[in-house]
Amino acid sequence: MLSAGTVGATEEVPLVNGTHWTKSAPEVKKAYLVGLSNAILVDVAYQADNPKATMSDFSPKVAKGMKGQTLDTTLAAIDNWYAAHPDQLQRPVVETIWFEMVVPGLNNSK
Numbered sequence: 001m002l003s004a005g006t007v008g009a010t011e012e013v014p015l016v017n018g019t020h021w022t023k024s025a026p027e028v029k030k031a032y033l034v035g036l037s038n039a040i041l042v043d044v045a046y047q048a049d050n051p052k053a054t055m056s057d058f059s060p061k062v063a064k065g066m067k068g069q070t071l072d073t074t075l076a077a078i079d080n081w082y083a084a085h086p087d088q089l090q091r092p093v094v095e096t097i098w099f100e101m102v103v104p105g106l107n108n109s110k
Contacts, residue, residue: 018082018089018096029075036094037071064109065102077101 014020016032024032043059066074078093081100085091 016093018085018091018093021078021093022082022089026075029078030071032093033071033074036097061106062098062102065105066097067105067109069101069105074101 021029021032040059040062044063047057047060069077074097077100078096081096082089
């Protein structure tokens with residue numbers, strides 16, 4: 001698991017959820033989305049060179065399901081979802097992206 005960058009640190013990086021999201025400034029939200037996007041794009045590029053990679057892999061599915069989304073539309077969709085579901089602030093942001101954006105995007109691309 002990822003940990004803080006100092007030697008001997010044992011604090012794990014938290015899984016960002018709706019509580020973190022709703023308390024964050026727009027710039028922090030954008031930084032989170034850029035980091036998540038970059039990690040997925042690096043994995044997609046790696047898998048493109050791997051003959052065993054298929055569309056059943058997570059990162060290619062995310063890339064396909066999010067096609068046409070921008071940083072701003074993604075941020076707004078997440079903001080809107082948590083505003084409409086204040087009782088679900090413990091839900092991880094990545095789970096919200098998956099079920100509220102990626103899965104519908106995959107279904108629309110069929």
